[in-house]
Structure formats: structure tokens, C-alpha cells
Amino acid sequence: MLCPAALAGLVAFFYGFVHFNCSKISQEICAANTTLMCPLCDQKCPYWPLSDTCTYAKITHLFDNEATVFFAIFMAVWATVFLELWKRQRARDVSDWNMYNWDEDEEELALEIIIDDDCNIKEHEHSYLRSTAVLLGVAATIAILIGIAQALVVYRVLATVFFMRSSWPFLSEHANTAAVMSGAVLHYLTIVIMTKVNRVIATYLCNLEKPRNFTERENSFTSKVFTFQFVTHFSSLFYVAFFLGRINGYPGNYIRIAGEWRLEECHPSGCITDLFIQMCIIMILKQTLSNCMEFLSPFLKYKYRTLKDKRSRVHSEKGSERHTTETWRQNYRLVDVHIFSLFDEFLEMVIQYSFTTIFVAAFPLAPLLALINNVLELRLDAIKMTRLQRRMVPRKANDIGIWLQVLEAVGVLAVITNGLVIAITSEFIPRLIYRYAYGPCAQGKEDIDCLTGYINQSLSTFHTQDFDKRTVVEESLYPNTTECRYRDYRNDDYSFSVQFWHIFAARLGFVIVFEHVAVCIKFIAAWFVPDVPQVVQNETLENKKAYLQELLVLIERSTEV
Incomplete structure (x- = not known):
């Protein structure tokens, strides 16, 4: 299913590549040698020509072009069709395994009654006190995760200032890009650390709820872990997409952290460049390093246990005992699996699905990276599960539980987010x-x-005499400069221009129209592709007919007696 999405992303990307050099906007930026932009920092940063962003402007056009809108709508339809096809496959599997009428509560009760006729039924319980405590715990955890995202914002602000003052010319010239890239790497490290912390917190909150059975525990744990992981992965991306460069003020009146460091601005080539860099680095690091760790961890454990077992092996075994014992030892050397081993695989795929659909308008190559990752991971997981790990204990299930609702929620959120990215970012x-x-x-x-x-x-004019006292400009390159330009739509008195309000109204209108159109297309696609194939529906009817006929025969026999 990723192949059509990857192909559509490549088409959108190559559309921008075809117009790489003929874009009028890129041509104007590359020719703007005399357009001086305002300094990027407060202390001894020079004015700089807009043409310095020529390369970035061309790269930005690769994913910020007219094809992006159609690609975003296509991905909304793709997400819906993907879920509908998954439901159809699930219906086939459930029918083949005769699990349509299976009920976990009924099976547990049957086993308990078989063991003890007078068993006590584990009744459903609900405590408003426990629910309130869990809700407060979830809210506090989300607040902490959002706080970590804001700490990354502060880091990028300080890193930009530090890189600007660097004695290395290349680093000082690309300070904004370096800050964004290093911030993305730091974001990935926080993801790795908080993944462990989130699981501990979710386990504690899940135990606090006292679920009735394994399914309730699994659903509760899944919803909490995914919520925490989603906030960990995407809170920083939401800030970059919708707040970066829009709440920082303008030259002479910047919004500052602690009254000292001004908030970071968008990349000189546009705000969507920052989002593209963040998405690209996080996806590549997460997929590459996660796959390495996911495979190397059981591989090294297996090698260690093998070496340890060889040292302690008793060499006096003979004949069939040696063969039997060796088989036992081989199974023992395999890495143990825990009850949530499969949960980790589900979580990884759902997070990847989120990256593939949410903010895909800013990174059309996300489906292609996901496809390449899945092809490699499919083989690595096969080796891991068959050669390095012990076999998982199978358990009955007729669906994937709460994961389906999670995927549907991500699909709806993707429509909203991509509409906002196109309209705002x-x-x-x-x-x-x-x-x-x-x-x-x-x-x-x-x-x-x-x-x-x-x-x-699209550039406003700032009079250099209006700089505040904290701004010290390096004027050695461009002395006696009286005006500089900055990205915004403002009048000479720095109030918003009429064009700004026209664009603002158009953005709101586009979001409303885009989301309604995309949601309507999703509903049509969901209606067009039935959840359950007709073959399965007919088989179910035949089974019901046979069951009723058999029941009728039993009733007739009982009445005859």
C-alpha cells in the first residue's frame, strides 16, 4: 500500500525538480543582490543580501509547489483506502479462522466455570477517584512533554546566537540551518529517552486504573503510550509548522526570552524549510538508528548467551542425550520475549504511519522513506523472530484492538494538519x-x-534608525544603510497591511474548503470500499443459516421427546 503513496510523493517532488531553475520566485531571489535583509541576530550581525538564500529557495521549491495541494488530498484518500483495505483483510482472516463470534469475556468465564462451578465473576468496576487521578497524571505528563518541546525552542534560540558568533565563517553564515539541524538531532535524542520514561509512566497509570482483563489493560496501555509518544514526536513539529516565525515580532520590536534573546525566525527561504529539515532528520535518524538498535540488541544478547553457555557446557554428555540437550540449549540461548514485544512493533508502525500522513505536505518523500524502511525491516524482523528470539505465545484476537481507532484518528488529524501546513506554513x-x-x-x-x-x-521595509538599543549591527560590509527588508506584510508604521488581511482571510477560507473537500472524499472512499467483502458476508449468512437449521432440529427433537 505504500507504493502508490511513495510514487505520488516522487511525482510531487519531481514536479518541483522539473521547475527547479525556471521558478520565477527562485530567479528573483537569486538576482536580489541589492536587496539587503535585516540582521539575523542582535549583536554584530551584518546585513545580508537576499541572494544568499538562492540555493535554499530552489530546494524549497522542490516540495513547496502547486503539486503539494493535490498530493495532500491524495494522501488523505490513500489513508482512508488503506484503512478500508485493512478492514477487508481483517474480515477475511477472521472468517477463515472462524473468529467472528468469539468473545474474550465469554471464553474467560467458560474456563473459570470449568475449573470451578462456584467461581466469582470479576465484575466491571469504575472509580471516579481513580479516573481523576489517571486524567491528572496524563495531563501532567503531556504538559511536561510540551515543556521539553519548548526547551528545544530555547536551545535553538541560544544555538543560533552561538553559531552566529562563531569564528568559522561557514558556520556563522549558516547559523540558522545549523541550529535547526542540531535541534532536530537533539529532538531525536529526547524521543529515545522519553520513550523509556513514557512506558514507565503509562504502566503506572494503567495499574492505577485496575483493568478487568488483559484486553482492557492492553487498550489502556496502548492509548496512553501512543498519546505520550505522539506528543513527544510531534509537539516540536507542531511548533515549527504553526508558530515559528509568527510570534517573534519584527525588527525593533522582537519578542524575547527573559527579555534578552529574541525568538527564532523562520529560515530565510521560508518557514516550510524548517519543517522539512526537522521531518527529514527525525525520520532518517529514527528509521536508521531504531532498526540498528532493534536488531543489534537481540543479536548481541544472543551471542552473549551463546558464549556464556559454551563456557559452562558439560562435555561429558553422549549419544542422544547430547543431541537433546543441545536442542534445549539452542532454545535457551534465544532471547526471551515479553508480553508487549508485539506491541513495540505495532507502536513503531503507527508512529511511522503518523509521519507518513501528518505533515506529509511539507515532506513528500516521507512515504518513500517509509517504504524503503519497511522493506529492510521486514527482513530484519524475520531474522530476529526466527533466529534470535524465542517464539511468541499466540493469543486469540479478532481485530487489532484500539490500534484501529488510533489509525482512524491519525487519518482525520492528517487532513487537518496538512490543510493548515499548506495554508499557513x-x-x-x-x-x-x-x-x-x-x-x-x-x-x-x-x-x-x-x-x-x-x-x-512579500518583503516589508524597516528603517534602521528604529532599531532598539540591544541591536548592534556590523556595518563593515554595508555602511550607511538606512533601510533593510524582512519577511512580513506591514506598512511603513509597522502595522499590518491590507494585503496581510487578504492573505489571512484566504488562508482561513482555504483551510475550511480543503478540510471539507478532503473529508468528503474520505467518506466517499470509505463508502466505495466496503469494510467486509461480499464473499465474507455471504459466508457469514450461510453459517448463520446452518446454525439456525441445526438449532431448529434440536428444538424439534426436544419437543418430540
Whole structure:
């Protein structure tokens, strides 16, 4: 199922690649040698020409282009079709295993009654006090995880200042990019650490709830761990996508942390570049390092137990005993599996599904990376489960439990998030407004690109005399500069311009239209692809008919007697 999504992502990416050098916006940025931008930091940062971001502008066009909108809608449909096809496959498997009418409570009661006729039924219980404590625990954990994401924001602010003051010219010139990349690596490290912590907290809260049976415990544990992991993985990405560069103020009136360090701005080539870098680094690190650790951990444990067993082996065994004992030893050397070993695999896939659908508008190559990862992991998991680990104990189930609801929730959230990314994070709406309301085509001019002059229109002018006292500019390269430009839509008095409000209204309208269209398409796709195949439905009817006929025969026999 990832193949169509990966192919669509490649098409969207190559659409931008085809227009890599012919994009009018990129051409204007690369030619803007005389457009001086305001300093990127407060202390001894110089003015810099907009043309310095020429390469980044071209790269940004690879994933921030007109094809992104259609790709986002396609991914919404793909997510729906994926779940519907999964439900159909689940229906086939349940029918083949004759598990449609299986009920866990009924089976547990039957076993207890067989063991003891006078057994006490484990009744359902609910405590408002325990529920309140669990709710407060979940809220506190989420607040801590969001606080960690804000700590990453502070790190990027301080790292940008540090890199700006570096004596290494390359690092000082690319301070913003270096801060974003190092912040992404640090974000991945927090994910690794908090994964362990989240599991401990979820286990404690789950025990506090006192679930009635294994299924309730598993569902409770799953919902809590996924919630914590989702916040850990995506809280920083949500900040980068929807808040970065929008709450930092403007030159001369920056919002500052502790009144000293100003909040970070978007990458000079656009806010979506920061989101792209974050997504790319986290996905690559997570998939690469996680696969290595997931395979190396049981492999090293197996080798250690093998070496330890060889040292303690008794060499006096002979004949068939030696063969039997060796078989036992081989099984013993396999790494033990715990009750949630399969849970880890589910969690990994659902998090990957979230990365593949949420924010996919900013990173069209996410499905391709997921496909490559799954092909490799399929083989690694096969080796791990058949050669390195002990066999898992099978357990009856007629679905994947609460994971299906989690996947459906992620699909709905993906529609909302991608709509917001296109409307708020990308430059799609500002370009559209300029093309049809402010550009040369809107003024009736022909034989000219409709986006001509867009860059100049999207930059506001700041008078350098209005810098506050904390801003000290390095003017050796551009002395006597009276004006600099910055990305925003403001008037000369630094109030929002009319164009800003036009874009703001268009963004809100686009979000509403996009989400309604995408949700309608999702519903149509869900209706078009039935959850249960007709073959399974017909087999179920035949089974019901046979059961009723058999029951009728038994009733007739009992009445005859």
C-alpha cells in the first residue's frame, strides 16, 4: 500500500525538480543582490543580501509547489483506502479462522466455570477517584512533554546566537540551518529517552486504573503510550509548522526570552524549510538508528548467551542425550520475549504511519522513506523472530484492538494538519493572492509571468534608525544603510497591511474548503470500499443459516421427546 503513496510523493517532488531553475520566485531571489535583509541576530550581525538564500529557495521549491495541494488530498484518500483495505483483510482472516463470534469475556468465564462451578465473576468496576487521578497524571505528563518541546525552542534560540558568533565563517553564515539541524538531532535524542520514561509512566497509570482483563489493560496501555509518544514526536513539529516565525515580532520590536534573546525566525527561504529539515532528520535518524538498535540488541544478547553457555557446557554428555540437550540449549540461548514485544512493533508502525500522513505536505518523500524502511525491516524482523528470539505465545484476537481507532484518528488529524501546513506554513496562499489580486496579471498585463515582483511585494521595509538599543549591527560590509527588508506584510508604521488581511482571510477560507473537500472524499472512499467483502458476508449468512437449521432440529427433537 505504500507504493502508490511513495510514487505520488516522487511525482510531487519531481514536479518541483522539473521547475527547479525556471521558478520565477527562485530567479528573483537569486538576482536580489541589492536587496539587503535585516540582521539575523542582535549583536554584530551584518546585513545580508537576499541572494544568499538562492540555493535554499530552489530546494524549497522542490516540495513547496502547486503539486503539494493535490498530493495532500491524495494522501488523505490513500489513508482512508488503506484503512478500508485493512478492514477487508481483517474480515477475511477472521472468517477463515472462524473468529467472528468469539468473545474474550465469554471464553474467560467458560474456563473459570470449568475449573470451578462456584467461581466469582470479576465484575466491571469504575472509580471516579481513580479516573481523576489517571486524567491528572496524563495531563501532567503531556504538559511536561510540551515543556521539553519548548526547551528545544530555547536551545535553538541560544544555538543560533552561538553559531552566529562563531569564528568559522561557514558556520556563522549558516547559523540558522545549523541550529535547526542540531535541534532536530537533539529532538531525536529526547524521543529515545522519553520513550523509556513514557512506558514507565503509562504502566503506572494503567495499574492505577485496575483493568478487568488483559484486553482492557492492553487498550489502556496502548492509548496512553501512543498519546505520550505522539506528543513527544510531534509537539516540536507542531511548533515549527504553526508558530515559528509568527510570534517573534519584527525588527525593533522582537519578542524575547527573559527579555534578552529574541525568538527564532523562520529560515530565510521560508518557514516550510524548517519543517522539512526537522521531518527529514527525525525520520532518517529514527528509521536508521531504531532498526540498528532493534536488531543489534537481540543479536548481541544472543551471542552473549551463546558464549556464556559454551563456557559452562558439560562435555561429558553422549549419544542422544547430547543431541537433546543441545536442542534445549539452542532454545535457551534465544532471547526471551515479553508480553508487549508485539506491541513495540505495532507502536513503531503507527508512529511511522503518523509521519507518513501528518505533515506529509511539507515532506513528500516521507512515504518513500517509509517504504524503503519497511522493506529492510521486514527482513530484519524475520531474522530476529526466527533466529534470535524465542517464539511468541499466540493469543486469540479478532481485530487489532484500539490500534484501529488510533489509525482512524491519525487519518482525520492528517487532513487537518496538512490543510493548515499548506495554508499557513507554505507560500501557496500568498502566491495565489499575489497572482490574482496584486501581480501583473491582476493588472491586465500580458506576456509576463504572473509572479513577477512577488518577492519584493512579500518583503516589508524597516528603517534602521528604529532599531532598539540591544541591536548592534556590523556595518563593515554595508555602511550607511538606512533601510533593510524582512519577511512580513506591514506598512511603513509597522502595522499590518491590507494585503496581510487578504492573505489571512484566504488562508482561513482555504483551510475550511480543503478540510471539507478532503473529508468528503474520505467518506466517499470509505463508502466505495466496503469494510467486509461480499464473499465474507455471504459466508457469514450461510453459517448463520446452518446454525439456525441445526438449532431448529434440536428444538424439534426436544419437543418430540
